[in-house]
Amino acid sequence: MDMLGGLSGQEFLSQYWQKTPYLVRQAFPDGLYKISGDELAGLATEPDVESRLVTANDWTLRHGPFFEEDFTRLPEKDWTLLVQAVDHWVPDIAALFDAFDFIPAWRMDDIMISYAVPGGGVGPHFDHYDVFLIQVDGEREWRIGQSCTDADDRRDDTDLSILAHFDEQERWVLKPGDMLYVPPGIAHWGSALSKDCITYSIGFRAPSQAETLVEFAQFAADSCTDFDRYQDADLKARTDSHLITDADIDRIQQMLQTLTEDRDAMARWFGRYMTQPKYGDAPLEEPTLSNADIARQLQRQPLIRNSAVRLAYQPGILFVDGEAIDSGLPADGLRWICEQKQISASDLGNQDDVARLKVLTTLVGHDAFYFDNE
Ligand code: SIN
């Protein structure tokens, strides 16, 4: 795979993923879909889009949405505009995830885009996520520093999470088409060298133990009744009633372990949890179009995938934006649906098309697929 500098997906994962930075010169030699500074600035004026403006000489941070005038007043140097989840709004940007399809889709977070002028950057920091930094326009110098923990000091004179100490290990200038992979916890520091410096950050999330525990506990609690309680029918008479014994701890540990033992429930919870939309909830809507409506409309125009939707599947279950659909489709049918960017009537030609059509109708009800100019 050329994008990985001659490594296969597996070789990259074994040697670099979650371990050590990896630079690929000309990972994308033919260029990539290039968003313009104006389009990015336009997105940053939208209230639903998360954006930040960072000034590098004094490390000030401003959050969007911005007004157009905010951009006309900016100096020639030392600032960067960062727009989160551009993949949600621009299908050509969402398509970049396809190049990373050797990594599970549920690990994908979003594509952040930065636009900077010389000196612009967010300072020395580390992220908790795996990130592929792709240089799309202009030049950016990246410095790689030490491996960090939460104990590493941050500067206290800025709202940005900037490391107080940066121990430079390596330094590279990235030109358009170059890509740098940075694992979680590794300090890095990017500084634009030119104007129109555009960098795409393809981020992969890993849920923290704390959030996983809280989310799973909520899900497990919902299926417990008031009769599901601590039980000690085998209680032994105590001579020291204040002592919490090993047997007490064993029982409570056993009670909690039992809650995590139902693998099917765990799998269903995990699929729902990992497809939850990052921005806003997509409420489950009753389909307003029937199977027949969809079939009829498909004769006229294709269905288009909403680039913000999160899809995943397990045998029998399709997960869409935090919901589980018991589809009745075989695994290859579910895989097919997850992979399509566009679906035409001619795609629904074989024996399981009725089942597929039903699933598509449900997905249209979720805004996961839509007819343009509907
Ligand atoms: C940037 O593109 O300026 C920042 C990306 C990052 O460091 O994660």
Ligand code: CO
């Ligand atoms: Co970073």
